Amino acid sequence: MTPEILKTIVIQHPERTYFMKIRFFALLAGFLMLQSGANAQRLKIATVDMERLFNEYHKTTSVQRDINIERARIQKDNNLRLKDIRDIVDSLQEIREQLKDKELGDKKRQDLRQDASDLSQDGIHKERERSEFLERRNRTLSEKMTKQMRAILVTIQRAVSERAKAGNYDYIFDQSGNSNQGIPFVLHARDTTDLTDSLLEELNQDAPEDSKEGE
Incomplete structure (x- = not known):
């Protein structure tokens, strides 16, 4: 991801x-x-794959799992609302078929037309509610996801910064970063240390047991 x-x-x-x-x-x-x-003075340089740190961090996996669960809930609720609307459409179709009957009495015809009008208004109202519900829930979920992902990035960046200080590194380059043309900024780096694996081990040391088993 x-x-x-x-x-x-x-x-x-x-x-x-x-x-x-x-x-x-x-x-x-x-x-x-x-x-x-x-x-x-000889510079001490290291590289790190920030994208891999993000994707393989157990908190990222946990957040993504929670997001997927919430998305499924939203979709389930949306499907129920859609079913109600489809039922209204089916009822309207049945009324249209009944109105085709030339032997239908005036009173019955008038009642059916009133029923159709009421159903139509109800359908419009339910569709508006469904659309607003979907937009509101998706917006809330998106804001929540962005906030959580940014917090994860801050945690990762802090870990990299602390490693830089502890290891006395002059530079730590993100090997997953690309230029606007899609070309990696770091094409070649001699005598550098890749800190990705050790940082992942550090970040995931407090991972729940079920998370570790899933790796």
Whole structure:
């Protein structure tokens, strides 16, 4: 699962994109100059796959499971509402068939037309309620999901930051990040340490037993 909040944000303003690229390449050039200096201190660099950390973190799995359960509940409720509306449509169709009877009395015909009008209004009301219900519940679920996913990202970023300090790393690059053209920012990195597995072990050390068994 790759959430929208993990995707690269594309800046719509060409000027900002241009200057952002200038700053990135300036930073990269400065980084290379630091490495190429004869007396430069050797930098300690590591990489991490943030997408994998997010996807394989037990809290992400738990949140996604809860979201799927809630989506199923919403769909079940929506299906029940749709059934009520279909029943109204079927009743209206039956009335239309009865109204085709040329031998139908005026009183009966008038009553059937009134029934059809009442059913039609009821159907319109129920469809409006269903639509508003679906929009409201989906919006609430989306907001809840975004909040929970952002909290998970903060936890992961904090773990990476603490590892950087503990390991005295100068740089930790996200190897899952891509440029706007879909090209990975880190194409090659020599003598670097991949911290992904050890960070996953750290993040999942408090995972429930049933979660560990499912891995």
